[in-house]
Amino acid sequence: MRAKRRKMVEEEDVHPDERWMASYMDMVTVLMCMFIVLFAMSTVDQDKYEQLANSLATGFGAVDAGMVDTAEGVVVPADLVDNKGESPTEVTHSADALDPAEATAQALANAEAATQEVMKLDQLEIAVTANLTKAGVADLVEFHITDRGLTLGLVGSETFFAPDSAQLTAAAITVLDAAAPAFVATAQKISVEGHADKHGQSATFASDWELSASRATQVLRRLVEQGGITGGLISAVAFGSAQPANTGSTVADMAQNRRVDIVLLSEQPDSVRALIPGVAAEN
Template sequence: MIKKKRYNEHEEHVNEGWLIPYADLLTLLLALFIVLYAMSSIDAKKYEEMSKAFSTYFSSGSGVLSQSGIIESDMRMDSTVNVKQTIDRSITKQINTLVNLEQIDLEKIQKKIDSFIQTSGFETKIRTSLTKTELTIMISDTTLYNSGESVIKPESRAIVMAISMILEETEDYNIIVAGHTDNVPISNSEFDSNWELSQKRALRFMDILLQNNKMDPERFQIVGFGEFRPKTTNTTSEGRAMNRRVEVSLVRRFVIDKQL
């Protein structure tokens, strides 16, 4: 009688050990493409979205092999976490570098404006402020306008043009021109409210800035806040005078989490 040859089941089983390095390779390639994309065009919003996407992916426990149920490996999970941490550190480092460079640039612009203010003797009329969101130039309304009017005084147009010459060197930043008033109700035939007065003053200010043909109109927007964004109290004449102002703000491209 012919005996049937018995085969060892393990001899027919395919060695699946290659799947571990293959899965790691796919993960690293994915990370590489994401880093290259981030380096080509990085901003804070994109980083936040990217970080959330990675957090969702890596915390879900799903991977290249988990759905098929072929293999689960603590080594692969450790590698995945390390890749995410490496990407986060790399992108964070890039953003911090951009934030620091922007801070240096805005400080130079502020010094140039402050020098103009001091040289021109406008210390009581024009001030600057650098915050975590913007560099702002604040001009008192009495420097620019007669009471209840939106037309800039002829003798003050030179101040606005001087500011525009400084701003023409700041093409990397968008600019917001904002009008503010005190809380005393407006009462004339031209304006029905402080909203209208503040907005019209901002518009007239921007119009003069844009007479400089080196200024790009697409960088600008205007807003009128009326009496609703006071710098100080409206209970004194000095406070009301400080609240009546025009602000020109260079908006940061990279918003920082804390004051530098």
């Protein structure tokens, strides 16, 4: 009987299956990690808190896993990362950023291009003026160099258009026919821009818009049909009375608003054209 009891005691002291200890150790490890995290968060930093929340959410599958931009602490989807491991923001910044030497070189190149463009426009003005002088109508045209290019202003008291009329006067025809050869030689794009004095509806035109459009169209047709300008290089625009040359109310002031501007457009990029007025003012 005693031997049998001793054998039972020995069997109770043996624990062949101790797998529960592995689970216990895992639980203790997790608890330790949790308390370490809680201790680290005892002083809350909002940015670090959000980064930690995002990281935990990703780790537990709440957010689709992607590549983490360690510099910013945000999740970057894998399909938006190039083969060098750069995020789109990094790629854009590296492509757009210019070092001081490159920026200086670009500024000098733009200034040189603007200078060359002003010289080109000056030569064009000289050529047109020479033709107008031969025709005896040089004093009827005003020249302006702007960031858009060279503008020829057909302005004058009933010189080019009679009141409430889009029909070209004899002086207007002389000016256009004299200037056209220089336009053809330069092969630049041309914008013909019609303007009118503010008088509202009339018996001939429903509004200033129709009047200014008709004036611009008449100038365009003369340059194309008689002057030889290629149709694909020229366009007509109507401004009505929205851009008056003179805001006065006298008869002479109103007459200055009955005009057409012929703009020989610069084809330089915006960064170069922005410098043209300053360069032109220095010449």
